[in-house]
Amino acid sequence: MFQVVRNSPKPLGDQLVEEVSRLIESGRLPEGHRLPSVRQLARRAGVSAYTVTTAFQRLGAKGLIEARPGSGYFVARFRRQAARVELGPAPSLDPVLGFTRNLLEQERVVVPAGSGFLPAEWLADGIPSSALSRFGKSGTAFESASLQGDPVLRELLAERLRLANIPVAAQHLVITYGASHAFELIATTLLAAGDAVLVEDPGYFVLPAQLRNRGLRVIPVPRLADGLDLEALEAAAQLHKPRMLFTQTLIHNPTSTSASAARCHGILKIAERYGFLVTEDHVYTDLAHPHSISLAQIDELQRVIYVGSFTKVLGPGLRIGFAAVRDELVRPLLEGKLLGVLSGSALVEFVLREVLDGGKYKRHIERLRDRVAKARASAAQLLTTAGLTVEGAGAEGIFLWSRLPPHVDAERLSLDAQAQGILLAKGALFSPTGQFNDCLRFNVAYAADPALIQFLSSRTARQTI
Amino acid sequence: MFQVVRNSPKPLGDQLVEEVSRLIESGRLPEGHRLPSVRQLARRAGVSAYTVTTAFQRLGAKGLIEARPGSGYFVARFRRQAARVELGPAPSLDPVLGFTRNLLEQERVVVPAGSGFLPAEWLADGIPSSALSRFGKSGTAFESASLQGDPVLRELLAERLRLANIPVAAQHLVITYGASHAFELIATTLLAAGDAVLVEDPGYFVLPAQLRNRGLRVIPVPRLADGLDLEALEAAAQLHKPRMLFTQTLIHNPTSTSASAARCHGILKIAERYGFLVTEDHVYTDLAHPHSISLAQIDELQRVIYVGSFTKVLGPGLRIGFAAVRDELVRPLLEGKLLGVLSGSALVEFVLREVLDGGKYKRHIERLRDRVAKARASAAQLLTTAGLTVEGAGAEGIFLWSRLPPHVDAERLSLDAQAQGILLAKGALFSPTGQFNDCLRFNVAYAADPALIQFLSSRTARQTI
Numbered sequence: 001m002f003q004v005v006r007n008s009p010k011p012l013g014d015q016l017v018e019e020v021s022r023l024i025e026s027g028r029l030p031e032g033h034r035l036p037s038v039r040q041l042a043r044r045a046g047v048s049a050y051t052v053t054t055a056f057q058r059l060g061a062k063g064l065i066e067a068r069p070g071s072g073y074f075v076a077r078f079r080r081q082a083a084r085v086e087l088g089p090a091p092s093l094d095p096v097l098g099f100t101r102n103l104l105e106q107e108r109v110v111v112p113a114g115s116g117f118l119p120a121e122w123l124a125d126g127i128p129s130s131a132l133s134r135f136g137k138s139g140t141a142f143e144s145a146s147l148q149g150d151p152v153l154r155e156l157l158a159e160r161l162r163l164a165n166i167p168v169a170a171q172h173l174v175i176t177y178g179a180s181h182a183f184e185l186i187a188t189t190l191l192a193a194g195d196a197v198l199v200e201d202p203g204y205f206v207l208p209a210q211l212r213n214r215g216l217r218v219i220p221v222p223r224l225a226d227g228l229d230l231e232a233l234e235a236a237a238q239l240h241k242p243r244m245l246f247t248q249t250l251i252h253n254p255t256s257t258s259a260s261a262a263r264c265h266g267i268l269k270i271a272e273r274y275g276f277l278v279t280e281d282h283v284y285t286d287l288a289h290p291h292s293i294s295l296a297q298i299d300e301l302q303r304v305i306y307v308g309s310f311t312k313v314l315g316p317g318l319r320i321g322f323a324a325v326r327d328e329l330v331r332p333l334l335e336g337k338l339l340g341v342l343s344g345s346a347l348v349e350f351v352l353r354e355v356l357d358g359g360k361y362k363r364h365i366e367r368l369r370d371r372v373a374k375a376r377a378s379a380a381q382l383l384t385t386a387g388l389t390v391e392g393a394g395a396e397g398i399f400l401w402s403r404l405p406p407h408v409d410a411e412r413l414s415l416d417a418q419a420q421g422i423l424l425a426k427g428a429l430f431s432p433t434g435q436f437n438d439c440l441r442f443n444v445a446y447a448a449d450p451a452l453i454q455f456l457s458s459r460t461a462r463q464t465i
Numbered sequence: 466m467f468q469v470v471r472n473s474p475k476p477l478g479d480q481l482v483e484e485v486s487r488l489i490e491s492g493r494l495p496e497g498h499r500l501p502s503v504r505q506l507a508r509r510a511g512v513s514a515y516t517v518t519t520a521f522q523r524l525g526a527k528g529l530i531e532a533r534p535g536s537g538y539f540v541a542r543f544r545r546q547a548a549r550v551e552l553g554p555a556p557s558l559d560p561v562l563g564f565t566r567n568l569l570e571q572e573r574v575v576v577p578a579g580s581g582f583l584p585a586e587w588l589a590d591g592i593p594s595s596a597l598s599r600f601g602k603s604g605t606a607f608e609s610a611s612l613q614g615d616p617v618l619r620e621l622l623a624e625r626l627r628l629a630n631i632p633v634a635a636q637h638l639v640i641t642y643g644a645s646h647a648f649e650l651i652a653t654t655l656l657a658a659g660d661a662v663l664v665e666d667p668g669y670f671v672l673p674a675q676l677r678n679r680g681l682r683v684i685p686v687p688r689l690a691d692g693l694d695l696e697a698l699e700a701a702a703q704l705h706k707p708r709m710l711f712t713q714t715l716i717h718n719p720t721s722t723s724a725s726a727a728r729c730h731g732i733l734k735i736a737e738r739y740g741f742l743v744t745e746d747h748v749y750t751d752l753a754h755p756h757s758i759s760l761a762q763i764d765e766l767q768r769v770i771y772v773g774s775f776t777k778v779l780g781p782g783l784r785i786g787f788a789a790v791r792d793e794l795v796r797p798l799l800e801g802k803l804l805g806v807l808s809g810s811a812l813v814e815f816v817l818r819e820v821l822d823g824g825k826y827k828r829h830i831e832r833l834r835d836r837v838a839k840a841r842a843s844a845a846q847l848l849t850t851a852g853l854t855v856e857g858a859g860a861e862g863i864f865l866w867s868r869l870p871p872h873v874d875a876e877r878l879s880l881d882a883q884a885q886g887i888l889l890a891k892g893a894l895f896s897p898t899g900q901f902n903d904c905l906r907f908n909v910a911y912a913a914d915p916a917l918i919q920f921l922s923s924r925t926a927r928q929t930i
Binding site: 007011050054145177178180181184206209210213315316317318319320336338339340341342343344345346347348350351 | 476515519610642643645646649671674675678780781782783784801803804805806807808809810811812813815816
């Protein structure tokens with residue numbers, strides 16, 4: 001049953017791991033099936049017992065088989081449920097890179113309907129000019145930034161988090177160049193190449209590419225309207241023994257929905273049972289209802305790493321965010337920051353400190369939230385009249401996740417849009433399993449653009465020939 | 466002669482690699498010595514021929530043995546010369562992290578004599594306040610930064626490089642959060658874990674830790690007063706098959722010396738012969754004589770990656786630098802940047818652009834260079850009267866590399882200094898091989914401090930008891 005090639009340049013152990021994996025994954029070795037003993041298999045395959053034992057250990061680490069002391073090795077249970085959420089071959093980086101570069105370069109884009117950023121004019125009152133003139137006088141640029149981040153800024157951030165019922169002190173915060181930089185530090189210092197990590201499907205599209213780039217095994221878990229699919233989460237946890245889950249409980253990108261309190265509770269119970277950490281991506285927190293629930297509130301930063309950013313409400317030009325972590329995790333993140341970028345920017349930290357301390361931030365946020373809500377309502381209506389189905393109508397935030405009618409090909413639509421200077425964000429971009437081909441993610445600030453609505457209407461109208 | 470343990474949990478191949486490495490490194494298997502044939506060794510050690518072949522391939526990859534077609538395997542030549550510059554066990558990160566954090570946190574430091582940064586008041590005219598007020602009006606903060614970096618800024622930088630006879634266009638430049646971020650991008654996108662890289666000994670102390678943190682094999686090469694030791698460079702290249710050399714040709718940290726044109730030419734010839742790339746760290750360029758030589762000038766960015774930064778002359782609070790690379794290397798660096806930090810800071814890029822475009826930068830640099838030269842001369846004199854020997858007296862830049870008299874223990878001195886709020890930078894910190902225990906690196910701006918000079922004098926004076 002197991003075939004190995006003795007004179008192959010591929011070591012016999014590797015061949016065995018691949019062969020058994022293939023048989024299990026194709027279903028030919030069913031769940032609970034008992035494997036031959038190490039001795040039997042070694043003799044049959046003509047390899048040493050050591051080779052077989054090592055191969056079995058590796059298959060165990062992959063979650064494919066399990067040892068039952070005294071009775072041998074068995075194909076792992078829960079395998080098939082989780083196979084539902086298993087990745088195919090790692091998708092090419094090109095769509096992710098291509099889309100992000102389009103977004104960041106904004107070349108030839110007239111209507112950035114798929115953008116993740118609000119328009120500059122919506123954000124313009126966020127950074128008062130006094131913050132900058134004070135900077136000139138402060139001399140801060142000329143001093144090195146603290147490795148962890150400006151202590152006054154961290155105190156201001158900690159106060160804000162405590163108001164949101166997340167119990168942290170300034171020493172638990174590490175300032176980063178935005179949320180992506182925080183994910184990078186987490187991936188490179190708290191995780192090791194080969195570790196399994198769970199991400200949302202659909203979810204923030206750069207994250208899986210970023211994690212894979214650091215050698216992590218990215219396992220997608222379906223994201224429902226009120227949070228992760230808990231059954232699938234548990235199955236994936238059992239099968240893959242993940243070290244970490246990355247989830248966006250609040251104003252999820254791309255669907256703009258938020259996880260319910262019950263779902264948050266369920267996520268934490270599973271994380272505890274299977275012993276993994278959770279990185280909670282809360283970059284949209286200031287665009288949400290002030291009393292929203294978070295994992296970090298419930299868990300009090302025991303198992304949760306809370307990541308925030310000001311890129312969404314003060315502008316992507318600032319590039320500043322933070323990770324809030326429990327005591328023991330501070331030092332590894334600081335070491336990772338030191339060995340990656342050496343330190344943060346005192347200039348950017350100063351500007352954020354002035355903004356948060358200046359007393360106008362609250363009004364900026366409230367105004368922005370109102371503006372987003374109004375744009376959301378009218379854009380949703382226009383997209384509906386243009387023939388799309390807007391999902392999660394009650395959601396908050398800057399995204400409208402919309403479904404195309406079945407006769408419209410999203411790929412074709414998006415290419416034609418690009419030719420007209422309209423940047424669309426295809427649903428499949430947000431899915432590590434390549435699903436959601438019939439969805440588009442719209443930015444509320446651009447989705448009511450007449451050129452966009454006209455373009456969409458012309459494409460969704462059924463043609464009778 | 467080769468001993469392996471059959472029932473060890475360590476695979477037989479690993480044992481064989483370790484055993485042979487040990488014998489070669491201890492000199493018991495001399496250069497040019499012929500190893501037993503694969504068949505003989507397999508029989509003698511009781512392992513398969515496959516195991517021996519694989520082990521030999523790994524020893525070959527380590528540069529320890531070489532295959533001569535038709536006659537078998539031999540202990541590699543040039544082994545011993547290079548062994549001179551070979552690392553012992555990887556040193557602990559702690560000294561590097563401890564020193565850097567001391568520097569960056571500047572807690573309890575009264576005299577930062579070992580600092581790598583100039584005092585804030587020396588830099589204060591570098592960023593005119595108009596740069597900041599213009600930023601407030603520009604709205605740049607509210608727009609996302611281009612992934613590669615602001616095109617106008619890149620054009621300004623390219624012009625400056627062309628004036629220094631380095632032929633680049635804006636499209637060859639990738640803006641980074643300082644030089645460290647550029648090294649990080651190079652290490653993670655152009656190199657792979659396990660690759661050998663060459664660094665200078667002594668040299669910039671964070672770099673080896675940063676490279677090791679990415680799984681690279683760091684091989685030190687002695688740095689002489691006029692550049693790298695070319696014989697040792699060639700021996701290390703032959704032995705380790707490095708993928709890259711990191712070198713600081715101009716105002717080397719910690720010695721403040723610069724490589725001669727002849728030495729630069731020699732480095733490039735060796736790089737070409739052995740097929741490795743060179744990252745030229747030029748972060749002190751604006752503190753040097755305007756007509757200094759660089760590898761990038763000679764090589765025209767074929768084999769050289771040129772890294773610059775403005776942290777040293779505009780203040781560490783800014784955190785901005787760049788890598789200049791040939792066309793094919795731009796995309797990998799951009800991908801690495803995207804998947805690491807997502808993008809740069811439009812705010813910081815705007816400030817640098819205003820500074821470079823503002824017409825006052827040249828005068829700022831000239832004034833700073835004068836001030837550094839004067840401080841250098843007087844500090845060198847004071848350190849000499851305090852009993853130290855200042856090396857490289859004709860050198861430029863902000864560092865004074867000084868030797869302690871033989872009876873003074875640098876470790877003890879540095880701990881006692883720290884207790885008095887004086888931060889010293891011990892020579893060993895800059896040496897991946899732990900040499901230069903009798904040296905200290907001083908910052909010219911702080912080295913004339915009376916408290917420091919008095920402290921040093923009291924310690925170097927011979928006590929007669």
